[in-house]
Amino acid sequence: MLTRGKILEMAPLAIPGIDLPGPWEKHEGQTRDTFVLPGERLALVVTDRLTAFGHMLGLIPYKGQVLNQLAAFWFEQTADIVPNHVLSVPDPNVTIARKAEPLPVSVVVRGYLTGVTPTSLWYHYERGERTIYGIRFPDGLRKNDALLRPVITTVLHGQRGQGAELLSADEVLRRGLVTPKLWEEVTGLALAIFRRGEKVAEEAGLILVDAMYEFGTLPDGSMILIDEIHTPESARFWLAGSYAARKAAGLEPENFDKEFIHLWLAEQWYEGAGGDPPPLPDDMIVAVAQRYIQVYEYLTGREFEPAPYPAQERILAALKPYLEGKDE
Secondary structure, three states: OOOHHHHHHHHHHOOOOOOOOOOOOEEEOOOEEEEEEOOOEEEEEEOOEEEEOOEEEEEOOOHHHHHHHHHHHHHHHHOOOOOEOEEEEEEOOEEEEEOOEEOOEEEEEEEEEOOOOOOOHHHHHOOOOOEEOOEEOOOOOOOOEEEEEEEEEEEEOOOOOOOOOOOOHHHHHHOOOOOHHHHHHHHHHHHHHHHHHHHHHHHOOEEEEEEEEEEEEOOOOOEEEEOOOOOOOOEEEEEHHHHHHHHHOOOOOOEOOOHHHHHHHHHOOOOOOOOOOOOOOHHHHHHHHHHHHHHHHHHHOOOOOOOOOOOHHHHHHHHHHHHOOOOO
16 A cells, blocks of 8 residues: 555646647546547546546546556456447556447446435435435435345436436436337346446455446447446445444444545535535545555455556557557
8 A cells, every 4th residue: 555655745746637649539527538539449548636526626646547447457347248448458547448429328326325415315315305316215214224225326428416417217218318128228237237346346345335337339339338337436335344333333434435535525514516625635635545546456456556657658658559540
């Protein structure tokens, strides 16, 4: 595990974003920048940006490398369930992917009644709501209770976090966002991927709490898994060994994901409504970096070996063959 001193030493070199030479179409996301390359391929270049509620909180050293390599690990673990968009990972910060048309909705598989953001189940349940995303929940549940079975909720493409609609499956179908047949396929795949994730997490001593999945279609109409899966940005993980005892004591589970940030922001009385979020102090920069690295090491069984900074020059070198079309 990287020490506090090493993390803070690298903080000024963390990557906020990247620009490529040439006329490549660029799309900036919360955690990575996407470039459309020759041959209808994409370069997904991760950054070290940490965001919440649509605001940037700061930069976390090596965060992008952890996300990129962990996502690549998970795509390998689930490739027998559904093909994915990954073509190669030429650098710890870069994935070359097939271009696909995203479906209008993503799905979130949720195994626990938890969360503090306005799209979470617990956020609404504790306010007295019992039908959330069109799903009926019984009375008497407590925060962080396991659900009898995982439930599926929806997210409109490009709409996450603050202000996202809490669409039911019936509403998704009524609006014609997907066909009933496609919805059945998407939800079946999402549940299968989630079950695989639960198994791998359990073997690693973790609990996979919930996870978001995004699917897309290729020109021939075939469906693939896109974006990233089962990383601290797209899923929630708890430490299994301490979960029951902490829950009984009224404590939050030990977590290794973005919920750690959301809980900290809630303690600062910030829920994303107006104004800028508080800046991350050094202790939080270190804690977030260490948690992201820990979940990588738990799940993969490998020690995280960070690629040296500065990364910008290395990323450009790794992408040069793809930019020039010489990789074919």
